[in-house]
Amino acid sequence: MDPLPQTDxxxxxxxxxxxxxxxxxxxxxxxADAPEISDADYDALVRRNAAIxxxxxxxxxxxxxxxxxxxxxxxxxxxVAHARPMLSLDNGFSDEDIADFLGRVRRFLALSADExxxxxxxxxxxxxxxxxxxxxxxxxxxxxxxxxxxxxxxxANVRTIADIPETLPDAAPDLFEVRGEVYMEKAAFAALNxxxxxxAADPEKARQFxxxxxxxxGSLRQKDASVTATRPLRFLMHGWGExxxxxxxxxxxxxxxxxxxxxxxxxxxxxxxxxEEALGVYRAIEAQRADLPFDIDGVVYKVDRLDWQARLxxxxxxxxxxLAHKFPAERAQTTLERIDIQVGRTGKLTPVARLEPVTVGGxxxxxxxxxxxxEIARLGVRPGDRVVLQxxxxxxxxxxxxxxxxxxxxxxxxxxxxxxxDSEAVAEEGEVxxxxxxxxxxxxxxxxxxxxxxxxGALDIDGxxxxxxxxxxxxxxxxxxxxxxxxxxHREELVGRKGWQAKSVDALIxxxxxxxxxxxxxxxxxxxxxxxxxxxxxxxxxxxxTLPALRTLADALIELRQSTEAAVGETEQKLQGRLDKxxxxxxxxxxxxxxxxxxxxDFFGEPHNRTVWDDLLTxxxxxxxxxxxxxxxVTGKTVVFTGTLETLSRDEAKAQAEALGARVAGSVSAKTxxxxxxxxxxxxxxxxxxxxxxxxxxxxxAEIVASAV
Ligand code: IVH
Numbered sequence: 001m002d003p004l005p006q007t008d009x010x011x012x013x014x015x016x017x018x019x020x021x022x023x024x025x026x027x028x029x030x031x032a033d034a035p036e037i038s039d040a041d042y043d044a045l046v047r048r049n050a051a052i053x054x055x056x057x058x059x060x061x062x063x064x065x066x067x068x069x070x071x072x073x074x075x076x077x078x079x080v081a082h083a084r085p086m087l088s089l090d091n092g093f094s095d096e097d098i099a100d101f102l103g104r105v106r107r108f109l110a111l112s113a114d115e116x117x118x119x120x121x122x123x124x125x126x127x128x129x130x131x132x133x134x135x136x137x138x139x140x141x142x143x144x145x146x147x148x149x150x151x152x153x154x155x156a157n158v159r160t161i162a163d164i165p166e167t168l169p170d171a172a173p174d175l176f177e178v179r180g181e182v183y184m185e186k187a188a189f190a191a192l193n194x195x196x197x198x199x200a201a202d203p204e205k206a207r208q209f210x211x212x213x214x215x216x217x218g219s220l221r222q223k224d225a226s227v228t229a230t231r232p233l234r235f236l237m238h239g240w241g242e243x244x245x246x247x248x249x250x251x252x253x254x255x256x257x258x259x260x261x262x263x264x265x266x267x268x269x270x271x272x273x274x275x276e277e278a279l280g281v282y283r284a285i286e287a288q289r290a291d292l293p294f295d296i297d298g299v300v301y302k303v304d305r306l307d308w309q310a311r312l313x314x315x316x317x318x319x320x321x322x323l324a325h326k327f328p329a330e331r332a333q334t335t336l337e338r339i340d341i342q343v344g345r346t347g348k349l350t351p352v353a354r355l356e357p358v359t360v361g362g363x364x365x366x367x368x369x370x371x372x373x374x375e376i377a378r379l380g381v382r383p384g385d386r387v388v389l390q391x392x393x394x395x396x397x398x399x400x401x402x403x404x405x406x407x408x409x410x411x412x413x414x415x416x417x418x419x420x421x422d423s424e425a426v427a428e429e430g431e432v433x434x435x436x437x438x439x440x441x442x443x444x445x446x447x448x449x450x451x452x453x454x455x456x457g458a459l460d461i462d463g464x465x466x467x468x469x470x471x472x473x474x475x476x477x478x479x480x481x482x483x484x485x486x487x488x489x490h491r492e493e494l495v496g497r498k499g500w501q502a503k504s505v506d507a508l509i510x511x512x513x514x515x516x517x518x519x520x521x522x523x524x525x526x527x528x529x530x531x532x533x534x535x536x537x538x539x540x541x542x543x544x545x546t547l548p549a550l551r552t553l554a555d556a557l558i559e560l561r562q563s564t565e566a567a568v569g570e571t572e573q574k575l576q577g578r579l580d581k582x583x584x585x586x587x588x589x590x591x592x593x594x595x596x597x598x599x600x601x602d603f604f605g606e607p608h609n610r611t612v613w614d615d616l617l618t619x620x621x622x623x624x625x626x627x628x629x630x631x632x633x634v635t636g637k638t639v640v641f642t643g644t645l646e647t648l649s650r651d652e653a654k655a656q657a658e659a660l661g662a663r664v665a666g667s668v669s670a671k672t673x674x675x676x677x678x679x680x681x682x683x684x685x686x687x688x689x690x691x692x693x694x695x696x697x698x699x700x701x702a703e704i705v706a707s708a709v
Contacts, residue, residue, distance in 0.1 A: 003430055004055055007591040008666060009535040011056040012650045015064075017533075018049040022065035034207065034214065058642070058666075059650060076223045077144075077152035083177065083242035086131060086145045088317050089124075089300060089324040095279055098301065101323045102275055105303060108312055108320060118304040120251045121281035122238065122269040124324050126295040127183030128217050131241050132158065134176045137168040144221065148317055156225035158182075163235035165262040172261055177241030180263070184216040185293045188232040192219075212295050237263040238300070250304045271304060282325050289327065298326040329390045332365075333403065334358035336385045339370065339412055343420045343444035347436040351376055351414070353387070353399055360391040368397045372432045373414045380405045382412045420444045423606050428530075428598070429576065439528060440480055441608040447473060449528050453481050457534055458526030459518055462511040463504075471497075480612045481526070484512055485619035520547055520622035527613070530599040535651050536592060541625035543589045547617065554604035557583055557597050627658060632708035635661035637673025640688075643681030645698055656705050668693065676701045 005011040022045055028034050037045075046065060053060050092098050105117055131151065133141040142158035143151030158164055161182065168176065184192070189212040200206030209215035219231035237258055240246075247257035252271045259265045268285045272278035282299045289296060303309055303321040312320040335356040342350045351370040358365055368389060370376050379402045381387060388401035414434060418425050423438030436442050440449050450469050454461040461484070472478045477490050487494075487509065494505045518526075524537040524547065532540070544550050560582060566575045580594035587597050603609050639657045641650065641664065648656070653676070654664045668675060668687040675688040675695045688695050696704070 003595075004052060006593050008056065008059065009539065009591045009651070009654075010531075010593070011052055012059050013533040013535050014052055015049065015056070015059055015061055016649060016651070018045060018052070019061055019063055019065055021045060022049065023063075026065075034209065034218070060644070061649070077154060077221060079146065079150050080141070080143055080153050081150050082131060082143060082146075082148070083133070085317070086129060086148050086151065086179065086241070087314060087319050088148065089322055090318045091298075091324045091326050093326055093328070098279065098282075098323065098325055099275060101301070105308075105312065105321065109308055116273055117308075118250075118271060118273045119275075119278045119301045120255070120269065120304055121272050121278050121285075121299050121301050123266045123285050123292075123296040124298040124300045124326075125181040125183050125236055125238075125266060126213050126297050127181040127236075128213065128220065129179060129238075130154070130158065130182045130220070130235070132164060132178045132180075133242075134168050134172065134178065136174055137170070137172050139164070139166050152221065154220055157220050157222055157228040160225055160229035161233045161235055163264050168261050171247075173243055173245045173247070175242065175244045177243060178237055178258060178263060179239040179241055180235055180237035182216055182220050182233055182235055183294050184212045184219065184231070184233060186212055186295065187293065188212075189215045192231060234294070235264065236266045238266070246306065249306055251302050251306065251309070252304055254306070272301075286327060296327075298324045300324050330360050331388055331390045331400070332358045332360040333386055333388055334365075336381055336383055336387050336399075338383045339376070339381070341415055341419045343418055343436055343442065345445060345448040347418075347439065347442065347445050349415070349418065349425055349434045349436060353381070355387075355389070358389065360389055360397060363391065365389060365391070365397045368399050370399065373427075373434065374432050376412060376414070380411075382409045384409055418442055418444075421608065423608055424602075426602060428595075429580075435530075437602045437606045438608055439603065439606075440612045446479060450478065450481065450484075452528045453526040454484070455526075458522050459515050460522070461515055463508045464511070468508070480615060482612070482615040482619045485516070487512060516620055518620055518622050520625050523547065523616075523620065523622050524550070527603075529603045531596045532599065535654075536596055538625075538655070539589050539592055540587075540596075542627060543587075545624045547613075547622060550600070551604065551613065553587065554600040557586065557601040558605050560586060561598075561601055627661075630660055630708040632660045632662075632704055634674055634704065638663045638665045638671055639674045639676060640665050640668050640672050640684060641676045641678070642668075642684040643678030645676075645678040647698060647702070653701075656701075660705065660708050 005014045025037060025045070028036055049065050053064065090101075092101055102117060102119075105111075106113070106115070111117065129145045131143045131145075132139060133143075139155070139159065141153065142155045142164075144154055146152055159166065189209065192215055193208050196208060197203055197206045209218060215231070216233060219228055219233055222228045237255070240254065240258065246254055248254040255265060255269065268281070268288070270281045272281055278301055285296070285299050301323050303312065309319070309321040314320060336353050337356055338354045340352045340354055342352050344350060351372070353368045353370050355366055355368060370379075370381070379387075379399060381399065381402050385405070385407070386403040387399045388403065389397050390400045391397045414425075416425060417423065418436035418438050421436065421438040421442035421444075423436050423442060425434050425436050427434045436445065439445060440453075447466070447469060450473070451466055453459060454464045454469070464484070469478070472487070475490075477487060478484055491505055491509060494500050495502050521534065521538045521541050524532060524541065525534045540550060544553060561579065564575070564579045564582065566572075570578075580597075583594045583597035583601075584592070604613075634657065639662045641653050641657075645653055657664050662673070665672065668684045668691065670691055672688065672691070672693050675684065675693055676698060677685050677688075677695050678698050685695060
């Protein structure tokens, strides 16, 4: 994990970024079913958020992701409680695991060793489970599994699935919930992706589903059921929920009865009187796996006798009477041909293995990520090695083993420079990731950097959205921020292009010209130097006032880094600690630590970046920073914010107070002039009362701000 932030502003900024980032991934995962990051990376974000919140409990946001993580709903579908919980399954992987499962069942039921325990065995379909409630034999409601206790109402969507009958025959009970898997066939999934690609205005941005399960989930969980109707969803029944009577005494009998009402059941469903027969079904299903029209990831066994199921009950969220026997992750061997470096949009260098093409689990694989230098060292891989690839479910293929680790071959070394722009690539203290320091000049990062530069929090240039930036980048008219201010030279050419008229071009140029004297804080923030968020940019400029002064500071820090040498016997770690302390002291700004100093030194240590900076300052003239202060009752006083603020972020509140010429402190003392208390304020409030300090609500604070002159 990255080191934790050290100061309140850094932590507040990190929490704000994490809240936005996690919300975005939640949306991608739940709403769009198009996750951009692995579950492990997502969990790492959530853990980092929790760690920062634990260290800075007073900064926990009202929209903290911790309160939302695991939310299964995107909000657009109604949530409804299940009449009976929808359970999940425990997993087994080996024949032994299945024997152990049967052993546990026998022990629990106190059966003698020779009492047969029949199991049903059936494919485990890789889709999403759904509960269909029939009242008086009419489909009344369909719910997704959700968190098992509460699902999402997808009734209208489910009515578009042809496999699901609208009514049950007269023989069916008055109340019956049929449960099973909604899925998409592999061919339909490929055709859907092809159609989405063909229909997209911009093929690069076409919505594409990662696998059939995501496609099924995304299609079922649509706000608009007419969209679901265009998606070829299927259904396979595998169980039931609430009912007023059961049409049988065993799993197999009830499944047969439900199938008789018109519900499809997966081919391969079988009754296995013994363990050996159950394992035989497993092998038969495994052998058919590649030829099945849909994805399966194992076989599910269930104790056939329902009276035994009832006695066995459940542990946690999984029944004691069922087990999923998962297929092993599919593996294949191939040759690692080369290791390329990909530069991400944020500058991270990721090594990618280029492989001799090989089929793993029905998919031809030619690339696999190697994550970082540590992973390469762990596997000891070099071009030419024979490697073992593994693909588990929808996970991106991983290299899990190097078969020729001992062969005499040159080790592969991580590049010291970015392959895209040749800037130096560095790892930050304690981090495994190596990043390009080329920032604004690196082609891989250019679009993101420019987007950030013109974004609302930075220069805020109206009408310069991503689409326009991409167009201007492709035309070669802009590459670095300064070029934006030279766009007027291309006015005539731009007017002639599709989608542009004289009016829109002039409006854009006017919006750009309006930013010739930008706020220096926003300009500095806009450069996207690592660790320099808007709060740090303001803190730095409060002390250094102008951008040239900051450049001088950066040069001094570079010098300091170069001239700091290890004392005799000093460890690397000690030296680093001493240097960090010296850097922070040299900067001399409260709340600005060594990480910021290193980032400044890295940025200005790169000649390309100096050129970008100098060039930019020939086009724009930011005024020196002045703390605007307005007169109010808190001018010259110290304000403390406590509790959860509902309408403001901590940063905003701090900026407001500073604009009124007040200082902001983290704790209440005799010097405190005013305490602003949000929801759940605790000990600080008590202290303020003891000291007789005026306490106002967030609303009253807003009035103080509004009435300042
Ligand atoms: S039985 C009480 N049978 O697997 C047990 N589940 O990993 C409830 N699944 O949430 C499930 N095929 O969505 C059962 N033949 C099958 C299944 C199956 C797929 C899914 C189901 C469940 C998940 C648990």
